[in-house]
Amino acid sequence: MVKVLEPLISEAKKTGWASGLGTLDVIRLEAASLGLVEVANRRGESPVTSLRPRSRDEARKNSLSAQFGKGEQPLHTDGAHLHEPPDLVVLACEKASETPTRLWIRKEGNVFFYPPEYVSHGIFLVQNGRDSFYSPAFIDGRYRYDPGCMVPCDARARKVVQFFKDAATAAVEHVWDAPGKLLVIDNRRTLHARASAVDDPERLIERVSFRLKGER
Numbered sequence: 001m002v003k004v005l006e007p008l009i010s011e012a013k014k015t016g017w018a019s020g021l022g023t024l025d026v027i028r029l030e031a032a033s034l035g036l037v038e039v040a041n042r043r044g045e046s047p048v049t050s051l052r053p054r055s056r057d058e059a060r061k062n063s064l065s066a067q068f069g070k071g072e073q074p075l076h077t078d079g080a081h082l083h084e085p086p087d088l089v090v091l092a093c094e095k096a097s098e099t100p101t102r103l104w105i106r107k108e109g110n111v112f113f114y115p116p117e118y119v120s121h122g123i124f125l126v127q128n129g130r131d132s133f134y135s136p137a138f139i140d141g142r143y144r145y146d147p148g149c150m151v152p153c154d155a156r157a158r159k160v161v162q163f164f165k166d167a168a169t170a171a172v173e174h175v176w177d178a179p180g181k182l183l184v185i186d187n188r189r190t191l192h193a194r195a196s197a198v199d200d201p202e203r204l205i206e207r208v209s210f211r212l213k214g215e216r
């Protein structure tokens with residue numbers, strides 16, 4: 001049987017993300033055989049999430065949709081509100097979608113560049129109810145950033161917010177131009193964002209996230 005996930009993971013580790021064809025059912029089976037651990041976005045929820053454009057009124061508190069509705073999202077990492085966010089995010093689109101996913105990584109060729117020092121020093125309050133905590137946006141070689149749930153607490157953190165706003169101009173677009181496409185994102189080093197879905201209200205992306213064993 002041709003393996004789908006393993007080559008996509010190794011490409012994503014090198015370049016930040018990788019695209020292929022397949023279903024989440026196959027991905028989950030292969031992930032289990034590779035010993036990857038599925039991560040639920042919220043405690044007690046299924047690790048598979050259906051992502052649809054939501055208006056501000058329909059959105060969950062501290063989510064990006066609560067701030068941005070169906071409009072363009074800012075760059076973010078997934079699971080930023082978790083103490084241990086997922087290492088890999090897999091997005092699947094069963095049908096094609098006109099709304100691209102934007103991707104950004106700081107690298108030249110295949111060499112990953114660390115962000116400016118203030119990104120490691122500015123402190124954010126990561127809002128997650130009783131589990132809220134403080135964190136910089138880059139620590140231990142990985143990003144944690146989601147302006148939906150992270151509030152800047154000092155001048156350097158406010159500079160970080162601008163850093164990621166500026167980074168958005170250098171993001172590249174993954175287009176969901178064929179049915180059954182998959183996108184594997186290295187959530188440690190790559191930020192992503194949905195383009196505006198105002199004209200694509202039926203867009204449906206399914207997501208499952210994983211931790212890689214022994215890579216923390």
Ligand SMILES: [Fe+2]
Pocket residue numbers: 076077078192
């Ligand atoms: Fe996301």
